Every structure is written in C-alpha cells, then in structure tokens.
Amino acid sequence: MDSSNFTDLDTSTRILLGPGPSAAAPRVLRSMATPLLGHLDPEFLAVMQEEQELLRFVFQTRNEMTIAIQGTGTAGMEAALCNFIEPGDTVLVAIMGFFGERLFEMARRYGAQVDRLEQPWGQVFDPAEIAAALQAREYKLVALVHAETSTGAQQPGISEIAEAAHHSGALLVLDTVTSLGGIPVEVDDWGVDVAYSAAQKCLSCPPGLAPLTVSQRAMDLLHKRKTPVGNWYLDLNGLEKYWYAPHSYHHTAPISLHYALREGLRMALEEGLEKRFSRHRQNAELLWEGLDGLELPPIVPLSYRLPSLTTPQLPPSIQEAGVRRRLLEEYNIEIAGGFGPLAGKIWRIGLMGYSSRRENVVLLLSALERILRE
Amino acid sequence: MDSSNFTDLDTSTRILLGPGPSAAAPRVLRSMATPLLGHLDPEFLAVMQEEQELLRFVFQTRNEMTIAIQGTGTAGMEAALCNFIEPGDTVLVAIMGFFGERLFEMARRYGAQVDRLEQPWGQVFDPAEIAAALQAREYKLVALVHAETSTGAQQPGISEIAEAAHHSGALLVLDTVTSLGGIPVEVDDWGVDVAYSAAQKCLSCPPGLAPLTVSQRAMDLLHKRKTPVGNWYLDLNGLEKYWYAPHSYHHTAPISLHYALREGLRMALEEGLEKRFSRHRQNAELLWEGLDGLELPPIVPLSYRLPSLTTPQLPPSIQEAGVRRRLLEEYNIEIAGGFGPLAGKIWRIGLMGYSSRRENVVLLLSALERILRE
Missing domain, CATH: 3.90.1150.10 (Aspartate Aminotransferase, domain 1)
Structure with missing residues (x-):
C-alpha cells in the first residue's frame, strides 16, 4: 500500500x-486534543467524578448511579434495558416512532415478554392510556421515548406515567436522547427510574458516550437479579465497580470522549x-x-x-x-x-x-x- | 451548582x-479537533472506507468485513463472540490469563456450552494441546488470546491452531488487543476467522474503537443463524448494513474517534x-x-x-x-x-x-x- x-x-x-x-462546540473539540490519562489515573477518576456531578445537574437528579455508558445512544438504550430485564420478565413498550420500535425489539432480544402500545408516528400518548395498560397487566418495566427523534414529537405527562408505573410496581425507563440539555428533563421530580441520553444531541459533544442515570430502586433490582446480565460490556455491576470504589477495571474508558463530555456539560452549567x-x-x-x-x-x-x-x-x-x-x-x-x-x-x-x-x-x-x- | x-x-x-x-500520537490527538461530519455524510463514509483499507493492512487480510467496533477492546471481544454463538453452541476457550477468563465468561453469557483449557498465568499453550482438544470434541468456535495483556505472554503457533480448528470445523477467534501494530498479526496467512483489537494499544490512538476483521466463512455462519444475535449494539448484521451499502443507520458512529483511528493507522502505514x-x-x-x-x-x-x-x-x-x-x-x-x-x-x-x-x-x-x- x-x-x-x-x-x-x-x-x-x-x-x-x-x-x-449536532455540532460539537469548539471548546469541546479542543478538549479532545488533551493528552491521555490512564483510565485508572487518580486525575482521570476526578474528571469522571466531575462529569457525574454535571450529569446529575442536567438530569436534575440526585441518583448516585449517574454515569456515561461508553458507546453511542443506542448503547445507552441497551444498558437501560438489559440490566433490568431477565428472561421471561414482562415489559411494556409505548411506541410512537422508530426508537420506540427499537426499544421493543431490544427488550425482546433480552428474553422479555414484551407488550406494545402504539400511536401513529408523529403522535403521542394520552398518559392515561399508558396508565390503563399498566393496570391491566403486571409489568416489571415500562419503556418509552420522551423525545422521538424519528418524528419530532414530545411525549407529555411523564410524571403521570411514572406515578402509574410505580403504583403498579413497574420501573419507568425513559429515552431522553433528543431532550436532555434542550428541554426540561426532571428525573427526580418526575420519578423516572432509568433515563439515558446521548452526548451528540443537545449537549454539543461528539458521539460516543451515552449519559445514564439509575434510581436506587432500579439498582436494587439489578443487584437482586437471579441471572447474569446478558450483555457483558454494558453490565452495570461491572461499571459500578469502575465508576465507584474500588474503581476496578471493567473495560477501558474512552478518555478523550470523557474530556469532551465534561467540557460540554460545563458549558451547559455556565449557560x-x-x-x-x-x-x-x-x-x-x-x-x-x-x-x-x-x-x-x-x-x-x-x-x-x-x-x-x-x-x-x-x-x-x-x-x-x-x-x-x-x-x-x-x-x-x-x-x-x-x-x-x-x-x-x-x-x-x-x-x-x-x-x-x-x-x-x-x-x-x-x-x-x-x-x-x- | x-x-x-x-x-x-x-x-x-x-x-x-x-x-x-498508551500515548496517543500528537497527530492523532489533533485530528479529533476536526469539526464533526454527520455519520451518513458521503465524506464521512469515505473516511470510514479509508480506515477499513488501513485496517486490512495492519491485520494483513483481504477480509471484506473489516471494521472498527464502536466501543473499547472489550466490546470487540464481545462482538467477536456474540455474533457467532447461538444458545447451546459448543465453544472451547484456551485460558492463560485474565483475558482468556473473560472470553470464557462472555461466551457463557451468550448461552454457549463452554469448555476450558488452562495454562498457568504467564505460560502459553503447546499448539498441539489445543489441536488435541479440538479433535476430542466438536466445537463451533475456539477462542484464545494472542498477546495476554495480564501476563505479557505471546501464544505461538496460531497458524497451527487455525489449521486444527478448520480441520475440526471450528471457527478461530483471536484476541489481538496487545499485538496488532506491535508484533506481526497475519490474519490471512494464519487462517484466523475473527480477530479483534483495540485502538489504544499499539496503534497510538485513544480508546473507544475496537478493530475487527471477520472471514467470509464466519460471515456465512452469522447470516445463517437461527436466533437473533443476543446483543443489539454489536450485531454485525446491522453494522454490516451501515459500513457497506446501503449504509443504513444502525447506531451513530463516534466520528472523532474514527478520525483518530484513521490517523493512527496512516502513521502505521507511513512507518x-x-x-x-x-x-x-x-x-x-x-x-x-x-x-x-x-x-x-x-x-x-x-x-x-x-x-x-x-x-x-x-x-x-x-x-x-x-x-x-x-x-x-x-x-x-x-x-x-x-x-x-x-x-x-x-x-x-x-x-x-x-x-x-x-x-x-x-x-x-x-x-x-x-x-x-x-
């Protein structure tokens, strides 16, 4: 050659x-030219910790388990499902576009019995419709998209849906890929159990990281699983031990992308x-x-x-x-x-x-x- | 805040x-400050195509299916297993360190019946031992590590092991995370079916991409699967349609890391x-x-x-x-x-x-x- x-x-x-x-901010792009730190370097762990604090800020949450999954938004979606689904679990997916379909398909790959609610692409659900479905059958988890990237529609009434989910004993998983940092996402106030997003949308960063926040209730379910998580890379048991003490190796972090996300989040805080x-x-x-x-x-x-x-x-x-x-x-x-x-x-x-x-x-x-x- | x-x-x-x-080269770091292209932009598809040609060069292969998995080395490992394992398949893993153990554990998560061969950490296998195990039982796939990052040992006789694998009808999956770009890795000459690596070792790039090359024989097995691939993000059926025509969306590519890998590979070619x-x-x-x-x-x-x-x-x-x-x-x-x-x-x-x-x-x-x- x-x-x-x-x-x-x-x-x-x-x-x-x-x-x-979307465009990565010049400050964000420049941050990636910073020489690498090792993924267990105390200075890098400090970068990650700041990133976590900033993520809690944009997610409006106090969830301890708030990290960035080390893949693009789809990896965030997969992490939000595979950690909480065991084979045979019942899952409800409310579908109003392409990414709702993806949630449905992904939940099935992890062996869930998945029911679907549907609205035509471009429309949204009456929260009462989802609440009724949650009453009609017992689900371990209900998943839906907050901001449908395939249609431009924003699902209203997330707190109402969360209340219905909790009343029925289900976890609420919310896709905030195209909302986080662009419109309000209030994880704690709404009562969302698991929310994920992507760095390359409203956070002005390059793709490659997927912010994720998980409630204690959901973490408890993870820790009580009877079967191993079906996905190794995205296993939150391993990621938890890396992001938190003892900071043991699960997989290498994409250092430069964390520099970038920290910078993009810092800009969100400044603004x-x-x-x-x-x-x-x-x-x-x-x-x-x-x-x-x-x-x-x-x-x-x-x-x-x-x-x-x-x-x-x-x-x-x-x-x-x-x-x-x-x-x-x-x-x-x-x-x-x-x-x-x-x-x-x-x-x-x-x-x-x-x-x-x-x-x-x-x-x-x-x-x-x-x-x-x- | x-x-x-x-x-x-x-x-x-x-x-x-x-x-x-390891250190990312200054040229590589600088390349990441380049403004983003869209992940379906014709100019970006051209960047990916060059990256693929350069990957074939370092892997010493003509495999058409040569791409970079969009996660760190562990995601490359998982892609190399999950695409070719269906529940109940027989898999042999030769373990001489931490990453061999990881191959074993990962293959089990995808439902394989996994047998293990072991050598003490720091030692390597006599290729004849692996060949004998491949004769003793029929395996769909045998996996091992070329360069054990946990011990510093380099497994010799890969071509002999590949021959035994093919004779018995098994695919050979090889971890070249710490070898690719640092010592010879000759995918075609040796007869390796699936090899994966990582950008952040001997290729002078930041972590976040995992080079992967797959033989036609292995791709044929993938296309004939009876069950869907257990992992959505790493499903080569979807990735194939993104990297090759029709270039349809599977998940967003981490644009900046591809700029970086292309630059690191270009430096390998120049050297x-x-x-x-x-x-x-x-x-x-x-x-x-x-x-x-x-x-x-x-x-x-x-x-x-x-x-x-x-x-x-x-x-x-x-x-x-x-x-x-x-x-x-x-x-x-x-x-x-x-x-x-x-x-x-x-x-x-x-x-x-x-x-x-x-x-x-x-x-x-x-x-x-x-x-x-x-």
Missing part, C-alpha cells in the same frame, strides 16, 4: 442540522438550564415561522412539538432527497429525511446544543427558499 | 507505560510494519536489559515474551504499589500492577505504539533505579 494515497484529513465544515450528531432551554425554544420558533412561510408546516402540533427536532411536512412536488443533496453540496448544511412510514414525507431538522443558533436557522431558511423557488 | 467549581481541564502530562491506553515491529522489539530489548540490571527479570521466557508488554517479577522487598505511586507522582510515569494470581508479584510495563520510545525506556529505568536504591 502506498501511504501517499492517504492524505491529511481534509473535511468540509458542515452545518449539522440533522437529528444528530444555565433555563437560558439554554429558552435558546432552543426561540431558535425553534424562528424556524417554525420560516417553515410556515415556505408552506412546509411541521407535522407535529404545537402542543407536543419538540424544539430540538422539527419535522416539516413535504408536498409531493418536492424532491426531498434532491433538495437535501443540494443543501449539503451547495451550502454545507446537513438535514435528514424521514424513516419508515414518514420516509419521503418529512425532513428532520435538528436545532440542538451548539447547532441551535439564530444564524443557522436564518441560513437554512434562506438556502431552502433559494432552492425551492428555482 | 456553581460553574466556578469546574475549571478548565488541566491534566498532568503522563508518560503512559502501562497496559493501555511500515516491519520497521514498526522492529522499533517495538528494540525498545523492549533495551527495557529487558535494564530490568535485568535492576534484578527485576521478566517472568515470561524470552521465547514467548511480548515486546509490547513486559512483566518483571518483583522481589517481596519491593512495595509494588508504593513504587508505582512514586513513579506517577514524581515522574508522571504510569505503569500497572498485576491481576489475579499475579497481583503484587509483577508490574506490567507497556511499550506500545507512540509510547514505544527509547527516551521513555531510559527515563523509566533511571526513575526506577533512583526509587529502588533509596
């Missing part, structure tokens, strides 16, 4: 307005959650107004529309993939198309973390207007 | 001479494998000579001693943890202690990738001499 075939990395500077990754949520909201409203002007109204009603991910409905006259290609090639803007039943019918426009900026919205709208009016 | 409690990241510059992570192996060998010999002078001879005989990881035997007079602490605090040098039966009895000194440097060896020996003679 000839090394001259492999040149210096020379990438375009994209404006990332898809469903994730303040209220101000951050309001920034996400304001930029989303500017986008929605512009999309209305382009006759591309979001498919999700305002009452449960996510500020972090907007999904305009596309008229059949628009060649959606062609427009996206032009946005990328002519403007360096990335947005995404729809999945499954929404393929070809919507775009997915993310305004998350560092990508949630007024200038990005205005540029996207102008670029779209120029392309569409041709 | 007060943001002034979380200061700029300000870490010591460690000289990483433990079992990993050339022969020259690289010889550098690892020469620096190891310098270390061994110095350790002999300090009366800390390696526990592993020269004939199967790893150049990438050296394990000196410690006399009872040495307070091993205390010396390591002084190395860290006074010299910023990290080395590691032993695991399991070797705890307290050895150190583990890595000279891997960018850490394999003459100046590191000389500094370590001088620092040890100063500490030990006090």
Whole structure:
C-alpha cells in the first residue's frame, strides 16, 4: 500500500442540522486534543467524578448511579434495558416512532415478554392510556421515548406515567436522547427510574458516550437479579465497580470522549438550564415561522412539538432527497429525511446544543427558499 | 451548582507505560479537533472506507468485513463472540490469563456450552494441546488470546491452531488487543476467522474503537443463524448494513474517534510494519536489559515474551504499589500492577505504539533505579 494515497484529513465544515450528531462546540473539540490519562489515573477518576456531578445537574437528579455508558445512544438504550430485564420478565413498550420500535425489539432480544402500545408516528400518548395498560397487566418495566427523534414529537405527562408505573410496581425507563440539555428533563421530580441520553444531541459533544442515570430502586433490582446480565460490556455491576470504589477495571474508558463530555456539560452549567432551554425554544420558533412561510408546516402540533427536532411536512412536488443533496453540496448544511412510514414525507431538522443558533436557522431558511423557488 | 467549581481541564502530562491506553500520537490527538461530519455524510463514509483499507493492512487480510467496533477492546471481544454463538453452541476457550477468563465468561453469557483449557498465568499453550482438544470434541468456535495483556505472554503457533480448528470445523477467534501494530498479526496467512483489537494499544490512538476483521466463512455462519444475535449494539448484521451499502443507520458512529483511528493507522502505514515491529522489539530489548540490571527479570521466557508488554517479577522487598505511586507522582510515569494470581508479584510495563520510545525506556529505568536504591 502506498501511504501517499492517504492524505491529511481534509473535511468540509458542515452545518449539522440533522437529528444528530449536532455540532460539537469548539471548546469541546479542543478538549479532545488533551493528552491521555490512564483510565485508572487518580486525575482521570476526578474528571469522571466531575462529569457525574454535571450529569446529575442536567438530569436534575440526585441518583448516585449517574454515569456515561461508553458507546453511542443506542448503547445507552441497551444498558437501560438489559440490566433490568431477565428472561421471561414482562415489559411494556409505548411506541410512537422508530426508537420506540427499537426499544421493543431490544427488550425482546433480552428474553422479555414484551407488550406494545402504539400511536401513529408523529403522535403521542394520552398518559392515561399508558396508565390503563399498566393496570391491566403486571409489568416489571415500562419503556418509552420522551423525545422521538424519528418524528419530532414530545411525549407529555411523564410524571403521570411514572406515578402509574410505580403504583403498579413497574420501573419507568425513559429515552431522553433528543431532550436532555434542550428541554426540561426532571428525573427526580418526575420519578423516572432509568433515563439515558446521548452526548451528540443537545449537549454539543461528539458521539460516543451515552449519559445514564439509575434510581436506587432500579439498582436494587439489578443487584437482586437471579441471572447474569446478558450483555457483558454494558453490565452495570461491572461499571459500578469502575465508576465507584474500588474503581476496578471493567473495560477501558474512552478518555478523550470523557474530556469532551465534561467540557460540554460545563458549558451547559455556565449557560444555565433555563437560558439554554429558552435558546432552543426561540431558535425553534424562528424556524417554525420560516417553515410556515415556505408552506412546509411541521407535522407535529404545537402542543407536543419538540424544539430540538422539527419535522416539516413535504408536498409531493418536492424532491426531498434532491433538495437535501443540494443543501449539503451547495451550502454545507446537513438535514435528514424521514424513516419508515414518514420516509419521503418529512425532513428532520435538528436545532440542538451548539447547532441551535439564530444564524443557522436564518441560513437554512434562506438556502431552502433559494432552492425551492428555482 | 456553581460553574466556578469546574475549571478548565488541566491534566498532568503522563508518560503512559502501562497496559493501555498508551500515548496517543500528537497527530492523532489533533485530528479529533476536526469539526464533526454527520455519520451518513458521503465524506464521512469515505473516511470510514479509508480506515477499513488501513485496517486490512495492519491485520494483513483481504477480509471484506473489516471494521472498527464502536466501543473499547472489550466490546470487540464481545462482538467477536456474540455474533457467532447461538444458545447451546459448543465453544472451547484456551485460558492463560485474565483475558482468556473473560472470553470464557462472555461466551457463557451468550448461552454457549463452554469448555476450558488452562495454562498457568504467564505460560502459553503447546499448539498441539489445543489441536488435541479440538479433535476430542466438536466445537463451533475456539477462542484464545494472542498477546495476554495480564501476563505479557505471546501464544505461538496460531497458524497451527487455525489449521486444527478448520480441520475440526471450528471457527478461530483471536484476541489481538496487545499485538496488532506491535508484533506481526497475519490474519490471512494464519487462517484466523475473527480477530479483534483495540485502538489504544499499539496503534497510538485513544480508546473507544475496537478493530475487527471477520472471514467470509464466519460471515456465512452469522447470516445463517437461527436466533437473533443476543446483543443489539454489536450485531454485525446491522453494522454490516451501515459500513457497506446501503449504509443504513444502525447506531451513530463516534466520528472523532474514527478520525483518530484513521490517523493512527496512516502513521502505521507511513512507518511500515516491519520497521514498526522492529522499533517495538528494540525498545523492549533495551527495557529487558535494564530490568535485568535492576534484578527485576521478566517472568515470561524470552521465547514467548511480548515486546509490547513486559512483566518483571518483583522481589517481596519491593512495595509494588508504593513504587508505582512514586513513579506517577514524581515522574508522571504510569505503569500497572498485576491481576489475579499475579497481583503484587509483577508490574506490567507497556511499550506500545507512540509510547514505544527509547527516551521513555531510559527515563523509566533511571526513575526506577533512583526509587529502588533509596
């Protein structure tokens, strides 16, 4: 092989307005150029401890077990299920999009008897519907998505669902991948048992870590399992012993990504959650107004529309993939198309973390207007 | 929370001479400051494709299925097992240290009937012993470690073991975590079916990716499974569709770590494998000579001693943890202690990738001499 075939990395500077990754903040990117510490170095353990404190802040929780799973968001989802499911356990999944389907499929892989509740993609559940299902059968665990990245819908009434879950004896597992850091996620106030997220959405970090927080009640269930956790890498028994004393080796931590997440979380703390949520909201409203002007109204009603991910409905006259290609090639803007039943019918426009900026919205709208009016 | 409690990241510059992570090369660290591309951006798919070509080069393979698993080395190990094991399958694991034990435990979690062959930690197998076990019972898969990171021993005769495996109809899974890029790993010539490694050892990259290469024979077995792969994140069926056409979403790739791995592999190509192996060998010999002078001879005989990881035997007079602490605090040098039966009895000194440097060896020996003679 000839090394001259492999040149210096020379990438375009994209404006990332898809469903994730969103832009990593320059401070975050720079932090990864820091030389490595060993994964058991006292200085690195201190970095992790700060990261945990900052994660508790964004999750609004006092859960002792608050860490970052060392894979992307899907690994967070898998950790949130596999640690609490034993073969034969009953699980309820409320599905209103692609990631609800993924929860369902994953729970089945771990041997659960999984029941499904469904809403059409783009809609949300009446919390009473989930509460009723929790009364009708005894479940060990109920899982659902707070912010559906495939549709742009935000499930309301999480605290009501949590109350019903606890009343029935079930754990509540909540996917906050596209909500954490962009809209309120109040793990303790709502009574969520297990919540997971991803670094590359509203936290302005590169992908590769999945924040996870687990209530004591859920940890107790983990510790009382009769069977080993089906997944070795994501086994919280081993991860607990690494993140907490005795800090024994489970698997090596991706050091640079922890530097990055700590920095991204520090920026969230500096900005303040209220101000951050309001920034996400304001930029989303500017986008929605512009999309209305382009006759591309979001498919999700305002009452449960996510500020972090907007999904305009596309008229059949628009060649959606062609427009996206032009946005990328002519403007360096990335947005995404729809999945499954929404393929070809919507775009997915993310305004998350560092990508949630007024200038990005205005540029996207102008670029779209120029392309569409041709 | 007060943001002034979380200061700029300000870490010591460690000289990483433990079992990993080793030092990431400055070029590699810098590559991670590159702004993110989307995980389906054509430019990113091109980065991945180059990474795959470079991985085939270091693995010395033409295997089409050559990728990086998106977790640390342990995730590579788990991917190498869970994709090829169905519940009830027979598996043989040859154990000569901690990571062999981990292979055994992991194979059991996926429901295999696992037999074990054992050698005392620090020794290796006569390939004929493994061949005999493969004749005595029919196995679907045999797994072993090429370079035992817990002991510093290098298993010889991999091609002989591969031949016996294939003769008996078994797949050979090989752990090359501490060998790939530091000593020859010849996947095709040896006939290894599945080999995995880790970015943070002899490839001079940060942890977080696990190179993996899979023969067509093993891929055929995967495609003919009767049960779904037990692990969702590591399911090669999904990863195959992401890395290859149609490039459909399985889980988000940790973009920055792929930039890093591509850069680390590019450096390996520029250096050339022969020259690289010889550098690892020469620096190891310098270390061994110095350790002999300090009366800390390696526990592993020269004939199967790893150049990438050296394990000196410690006399009872040495307070091993205390010396390591002084190395860290006074010299910023990290080395590691032993695991399991070797705890307290050895150190583990890595000279891997960018850490394999003459100046590191000389500094370590001088620092040890100063500490030990006090």
